[in-house]
Amino acid sequence: MPKVVDPEARRRELAESVWRVIRRDGLEHASVRNVAREAGLSMGSLRHYFATQSELLAFAMRLVHERVQRRIAALDLSGDPRQVVERALQEALPLDAERHAEMEVWLAFTARALVDPKLRALRDEGHSKLRELCRRCVEALARRPGLDVAAEAERLHALIDGLALHRVLDPATTTPQRVVELLAAHLDELAGQA
Amino acid sequence: MPKVVDPEARRRELAESVWRVIRRDGLEHASVRNVAREAGLSMGSLRHYFATQSELLAFAMRLVHERVQRRIAALDLSGDPRQVVERALQEALPLDAERHAEMEVWLAFTARALVDPKLRALRDEGHSKLRELCRRCVEALARRPGLDVAAEAERLHALIDGLALHRVLDPATTTPQRVVELLAAHLDELAGQA
Numbered sequence: 001m002p003k004v005v006d007p008e009a010r011r012r013e014l015a016e017s018v019w020r021v022i023r024r025d026g027l028e029h030a031s032v033r034n035v036a037r038e039a040g041l042s043m044g045s046l047r048h049y050f051a052t053q054s055e056l057l058a059f060a061m062r063l064v065h066e067r068v069q070r071r072i073a074a075l076d077l078s079g080d081p082r083q084v085v086e087r088a089l090q091e092a093l094p095l096d097a098e099r100h101a102e103m104e105v106w107l108a109f110t111a112r113a114l115v116d117p118k119l120r121a122l123r124d125e126g127h128s129k130l131r132e133l134c135r136r137c138v139e140a141l142a143r144r145p146g147l148d149v150a151a152e153a154e155r156l157h158a159l160i161d162g163l164a165l166h167r168v169l170d171p172a173t174t175t176p177q178r179v180v181e182l183l184a185a186h187l188d189e190l191a192g193q194a
Numbered sequence: 195m196p197k198v199v200d201p202e203a204r205r206r207e208l209a210e211s212v213w214r215v216i217r218r219d220g221l222e223h224a225s226v227r228n229v230a231r232e233a234g235l236s237m238g239s240l241r242h243y244f245a246t247q248s249e250l251l252a253f254a255m256r257l258v259h260e261r262v263q264r265r266i267a268a269l270d271l272s273g274d275p276r277q278v279v280e281r282a283l284q285e286a287l288p289l290d291a292e293r294h295a296e297m298e299v300w301l302a303f304t305a306r307a308l309v310d311p312k313l314r315a316l317r318d319e320g321h322s323k324l325r326e327l328c329r330r331c332v333e334a335l336a337r338r339p340g341l342d343v344a345a346e347a348e349r350l351h352a353l354i355d356g357l358a359l360h361r362v363l364d365p366a367t368t369t370p371q372r373v374v375e376l377l378a379a380h381l382d383e384l385a386g387q388a
Contacts, residue, residue, distance in 0.1 A: 026306065110305070111301050127363055154368070
């Protein structure tokens, strides 16, 4: 009699296997075969979840989005808007080991999506969600009359993606503490407190 | 008698072949074999220039750096510092087809360098050079007393890399014109003219 498996728990296990392979060996080694080996599953079992490498990659990228969204949804939104905004944006930045792994996976997928149209819709979805979060943060903070909300949201979004990139590329200089300070200074300026 | 070939011209040809393969098929297809086919050369001829795929990738990444540096070195530095700074930083942004190709190649290499230590030194070199350019631009512009030059250079650098990323990921919204406007607004703010 086959073992009864919680499909959600199995999906999480698979996701973790995909991430381990990508972080250790690079995206080009995250084949269905290698991920099955990493997860200790047969190719047949794995193919219940995804039939091709593109589906596997899409699966792992979707997980990054879900994790970020889940953390943002769990935020306590009460209190000073300046603090709420800062906490929300920090969830999109690689400030601990979990978010650092997400950023490395995101970077690998983003580069891959340049040449794999199937991945682009998912990449664009994450991009749009972060842009929308930035817009809401700017609206919550900025009270300067005549402020260009769209332009400030685009600048904030570019700053966040740039800081996330530098955190991964240059971790010795761009420490978590430094990212937090630079974001805080930018938000203070937006809120007119700098 | 073998044909006499200008080695510099041959290197440029090879670089263009590497770029075409990366942009069309992705970095994982930029093997020595595929690049030789693209360039119309034998594997043996190509191996005069690089023996392994890592050397080939390093070669193409070095070319991105050289092109950016050459354009910056060729700039006219006379005139208003605000305009000089803007022109210099624009050379690092994907505002035309040539710089757009460089950014796509840079992104592919950057993702690959996460798992290929041989590429990291080159990636770090480009990162340091752009950081240094940002620091010099902040020093040339910012006259506010007590301004934190290091922090402003890091913010400017993150903004530039974020805008470059968005130009490639979301070209319909992040048009060249929009990138120029957002950079100009940030520089005006730094110079205290906003």
